Amino acid sequence: MSQTEEPDEEAVEEPDPADPAGVVDYDALEALLGDAVVRRERHLNAEAFVVRADRVQDALSTLRTEAGFDHLSNVTAQEYHDRFESIYHLKKYDDPTQEVSVVVPTSRDNPVSESAEPVFRTADWHEREAYDLVGIDYDDHPDLRRILLPETWQGHPLGRDYNQDKPQIVEFEENVNPLADDHRESDTMLVNIGPHHPATHGVLHLETVLDGETVLDVEPDIGYLHRCEEQMAQSGTYRHQIMPYPDRWDYGSAGILNEWAYARVAEDLNDIEVPEYAQVVRTMSAELCRIAAHLLALGTFCLDIYGDFTAIFMYAMRDREVVQNILEDLTGQRMMFNYLRLGGVVWDLPEPREEFFATVREFLDDLPNRVDEYHDLITENELFQLRTVGTGEIDAETAKQYGVTGPVARASGIDYDLRRDDPYGYYENLDWDVITDDGGDNYSRLLVRMREVEQSARIIQQCVDLLEEWPEDEREIQANVPRTLNPEPDAEVYRAVEGAKGELGIYIRSDGTDKPARFKIRSPCFSNLQALPEMSRGEYIPDLVATLGSLDIILGEVDR
Template identity: 75%
Template sequence: MSVELPADAGAQTPEEIADLLGDLVIGREEHLNAPGFVIKPDTVVDALRRLRDQAGFDHLSCVTAEEYEDRYESIYHLTSYDDRTQEVSIIVPADKENPVSQSANEVFRTADWHEREAYDLIGIEYDDHPDLRRILLPETWQGHPLGQSYDQDQPQVVPLREHQNPLLEDQKADNDSETMYLNIGPHHPATHGVLHIKTVLDGEQVVDLEPDIGYLHRCEEQMCQNSTYRYQIMPYPDRWDYISAGLLNEWAYARTAEELADIEVPEYAQIIRTMGAELCRMAAHFLALGTFALDIYGDFTALFMYSIRDREKVQNILEDLTGQRLMFNYFRLGGVVWDLPEPREEFFEKTRDFLDELPTALEEYHDMMTSNEILQVRTVDTGVLPPEVAKSYGATGPVARGSGIDYDVRRDDPYGYYENLDWDVVTEDGCDNFSRLLVRMREVEESAKIVEQCIDLLEDWPEDERNIQSNVPRTIKPDDDTEIYKSVEGAKGELGIYIRSDGTEKPGRFKIRSPCFSNLQTLPEMSNGEYVPDAIASLGSLDIVLGEVDR
């Protein structure tokens, strides 16, 4: 995205934004994280384009939709890749009877899927949307489950003749065509879960490719809306990105809820959180490395097992810390649930041992993987994702950093203890599968640096100041109609959560911005025109977790 304003364009005051939008603004709101501007439903493209081109808001982080008593509402959470602290919410009300709103797809490609989700779950229709279909639920679904008039008892009866073979349409051969239609998935060795990729092939080359998601949709947002802030929501985030990134996900909820309810977190707890989160990131990246190797090498190779071996060491440390191996449920609002395991020395020693062995392990990976010429031939200049395209699709995390976008929420919008530690944001300029692989491998090193510093701090922490939780009331009831959108750097990218409180102890609307959801959207851009094996490799390099894509 071209940013026409000078470098200090990021420093936009709400008044300047209001001036920029001019008469498009029909009202003002205040979200806890950003100023909100209400605009008319037919001026979305105009408003977003002005903000993108003239104010540097080039990152459409998330689109939240919800239904109120008197209206529908779409909220576009905008921020900037250059300055994450600059945020603005564009609120687009739509008519209750006929909820139609203009699509933002023209300005931000990422709006495509986000708006489809809003249509699917809430029922807002988007004008000029290229392909407004359901995305998470089956095509035959009746009603919009997060809408107010949705009848949960309504049977979702689908006659067998309609659903006998949901892929029948796709299987019909087109005699005139030179291409072949191929369903990759939902069950396929390389989809990393249940993902269905509709692929059109010309020989071995991909002509068109469309990910079809929703097979793992578990109504996570609705479950969070039916749970209390204080205790009941925290276990759910573990189940989004379940590839050992649990603590990172928990932090997304913790950060948002703590900001919403104005809860302080003791410094000591922040350090433990930072350490735990980075351990999770290492575990997640090890697995990403292993599965990527699986996609390129085929079969269960030495690399896969080695990365599982190293992940296992991290898992053991995390198990000592949290008592769990997968679904940690370790964070609490205002801190963590318990202190480091006793005897502390043993824990520190174990973690240090792991960190000491890490350089050797990484060298092994570099010997076997990144310096292997066949692997380089396979990955360099394949799955190319130029930075402008990545930004338009809202790509974040290692996918964005592999395209040379210097964007990391840990540094750009600091939380936890990251500001006080010495580490670097890793970027690679290759924009290809190889760069994304390198970014992950180097991020493991950076995470190791962070963990090491955290351990040093924790070891020297005075015994009587080990405060793991602040005083948090038993029930939390944020003020009515408070809205907040906050994000953290998950293993796969920017994991954001939007909460609107309705004055009760449960959220009125709970929306998850999943990094994998946005990253997966880039797959067609990366794969069209390439060979099937490269499309598979690109999918592997995106490192998606379907639990997080489908929620």
């Protein structure tokens, strides 16, 4: 049922015959796109084609069908002093190191560009966000409404003319009254699941149209937890002030994984080399975070299916507690770690090191028993299988359309893991497997997470072995990084890491100062949640709730 692949096999296997070396031939792509291209730009991660605003669909569908760029990873919108710009970051699911960006400039007076939604479904929400926060209009977009802010909000907060100091009050009456006009069709009923509901894992609002108990349509309404993390990052300095905040995106214990996303992009932007020792420490701590995050996902998923405070939830919390204690010893906090620094990590392992290693090893040795216990409790339980097998299904093609990544994508048979496919940290040198499963249902997603916990344990095991042997005088935890970082003006970079929920990417444009001019977060939960209607149409309410649980979204990351 499940297949595993060695990480190094992928390097040998090359999916696109046009690029045998795995290097994108940008000249050939430019020729392919023809007169849609106005000019070319160089971004640090990939070449970018500047495309006319009325030829976006053309360009994207050519890149998708003829050049194999099937993953619209992110859409960044920004305003310059003379123009608006939408950047479509494209990748390949088969090889995410092959990247290309499509830049679409529009004038400030009339910021209209063609929507990418007909080519990539995932562009739907991304473009709504761009419209909401920056103010670009997308022609052809099926449903261009605000997505994060309330409908009645005035202005676009990330635009240049926006007065950020002026508070706005959104009165409740101006929201849609949930009680008025609740019959969309004669036989259906609109139910608002959330924003206050026991199973929405945060403040999520699902506008659900029911026919009896069957879900006819569901529309996620997000933005209740929007804190404009992007704006916060744009007002912080690269060197210090941004790093504490990624912890607060995916706050379900995945802090270090998020920090790594920022560390990776900022280190690329500023050309910082991270010492090998620090990379190993980073890898170990990040995988500890992944275990904690997956255990939380497992516990809450079972909570949705079993109801109330059931044993499995508490057992998962208990095991997560052990990981959190280890992380507390290492980083000083249980969830808001702030452990990574540009160029390394803030602290070496706690002294006495032997004691720390012993604690970690004790946890790792006990883990197989724990996993067996979960299998006894959950996966082998027939009633649980009855509830999860074949529910919330999504096939690989649809998942790719929605830009689904992480365990959700891997459970649909998409063999995509940035730790292996776009290596960073110390993952390349370690021996571990990418877990995939073909089921595509709630059961597969749970199974993939459980197996990933085992793989993370393998990685930690190897890291601990390495760290124990590491010579004392070579334990360099930080590269020499200047106190103030001023990257090249107008440098643009988009980089992603494999977060707990999937591809967590960050786009930064610098303007030569010590703060980013544009800081855009590509949240895996945002894209994964977008696929929820596909998974739950035609199913029962309990399956909708279970599917939502199996997506493992953290609203802090969806809304940012």
